[in-house]
Amino acid sequence: MPLSFLLPMSLSGATSPVAVYVEEIQKDSRESLVNSAIFGTRGILEQLDAVYEDCFLPGWDGNGAKAISHDVLRNARHFLGSLPFGMELPEIGAEPDGAITFEWYRSPKRTLSVSINSDGYVYYASLTGTSRRHGVDPVQGGISKDLIVLINQVLGIRV
């Protein structure tokens, strides 16, 4: 009879005490980074909640804007959580169709905007001088490598 059911088990499925310990250490490290002033995303998560509270009723734009739903908020949190550590954090906004937006900006003609809609997709568009790019990614996959490259281009970061 296998004895593995007696061992502590983590969310990732790790069963040995060492694996569980390592996972706990990693979790603590990540939480420390999230809370840190330099790398932290705590502030942006608070901004995200503020945008939701400002836009959770229809007509928040003074016209016919759709309310931001819980699904959109959850998807936006998931997307933010997938950003690589150290990446410049975006400005948060909202669109009249009920989307939450993340913007990386240098100038009106050097900018990238991501929309998180309720349909489970990430829609993005970017201007980099005369170059225009736009596309769609599934939100469940987190931020795509292509999108990271595009953001770095807009920010003028060579990788």
Add this chain to the structure above:
Amino acid sequence: MQSVVLDTESLARFILFGRWIRADGTVRQDAFIPDERLELSVTRCSGVSDREIWNIAEGIARVSGRNLHGRADVVVAVVRSNNLDVKSTPQDGNPHHADVVNWPIRKDEQKMVAMALAASSRFHPPAV
């Protein structure tokens, strides 16, 4: 006001959500994304006094219980150069109301167009 909207006219997009304005006074593309009916609500400025435009904006803000942060003006020719059109749609309380129509169906394409409009727009803070 005539129903035909001329290329030379200016359109005002009222800003009642503070995050549509960047710290440097430029306008985010968010402000120019159409609603679910694929219409962008604007007000025609040509032949109308600035005071009347602001009165309309303040009236909308009052009725909706939001703060007026300003307006973003864009020229009709720029709208049409992005394959959109402008339809005169007067409303109670805003006889100069119009809708920007003919938006692409795909959201990422809408964003690309909205980005071009935002880059060409000019922000005006509320008149004191």
